[in-house]
Amino acid sequence: MTDTIITVRGEYSQWYPAERATVHLEIRLDGPVRADVFSAATDAAAHVRESITEQSDPTSGPITWWSSGSVSVWWDRPWNNEGVQLEPVHHASVSFSVKFSDFDSLSTWLEKTASIDGAVVSGISWDLTDATKASVTAEVRSRSVKDAVTKATIFAHSIGLGSVTAVALADPGMLGDSSGHSPDVPSGRIMKASMMMADSGAAGLNLKPEEIEVASTVDARFVAR
Numbered sequence: 001m002t003d004t005i006i007t008v009r010g011e012y013s014q015w016y017p018a019e020r021a022t023v024h025l026e027i028r029l030d031g032p033v034r035a036d037v038f039s040a041a042t043d044a045a046a047h048v049r050e051s052i053t054e055q056s057d058p059t060s061g062p063i064t065w066w067s068s069g070s071v072s073v074w075w076d077r078p079w080n081n082e083g084v085q086l087e088p089v090h091h092a093s094v095s096f097s098v099k100f101s102d103f104d105s106l107s108t109w110l111e112k113t114a115s116i117d118g119a120v121v122s123g124i125s126w127d128l129t130d131a132t133k134a135s136v137t138a139e140v141r142s143r144s145v146k147d148a149v150t151k152a153t154i155f156a157h158s159i160g161l162g163s164v165t166a167v168a169l170a171d172p173g174m175l176g177d178s179s180g181h182s183p184d185v186p187s188g189r190i191m192k193a194s195m196m197m198a199d200s201g202a203a204g205l206n207l208k209p210e211e212i213e214v215a216s217t218v219d220a221r222f223v224a225r
Helices: 034-053 103-113 130-158
Strands: 004-016 020-031 063-068 072-076 089-100 119-127 164-170 212-224
Touching: 004 130, 020 034, 020 103, 034 063, 034 072, 034 089, 034 103, 089 103, 103 119, 130 164, 130 212
Parallel strands: none
Antiparallel strands: 004 212, 020 089, 020 119, 063 089, 072 089, 164 212
């Protein structure tokens, strides 16, 4: 009797609360005099760095990591709405990335930093710790394989067959059968949640991090008997 081959795609995803938040902040200043703009950007960046270093500790936080670039300065000559080119305007910017382990401290820091001239928050990315990421990714991958087994077993029973035996497991698209494939989903991918800020009706900033989805997809081939 010829063996019946069943090929399926197993999938599983789970949502987890964010454990880390990385703030992407930039000092942006401009003006007619290059030296003044550069000096103001340097001073503002120094205030930001001071607010970071006084809370920075790789182990206990609340800031566990940060980085910044040097001051970038350039100029241009804008045009007004009458088509007249104006005098040169000089620009300066300094970028910062700051990772927090405590979200209350993050809110307090953002409120304080917002008062620094030229400070602009471009976004916040949410993530899990490396230890949690490794643990939940292993669990999600295991569950995606179990999902494939369940699907294959249901298919086998529906045509009057019994047990199924796995003969191949692979990342999406690697079994050589592209028919009916949905777009590939990276195994164990981590999706960064968007930044959400809400006014709680009280003074201060209330950050609402979305949960993080960890998802896994696996292609599997079984022999059914």
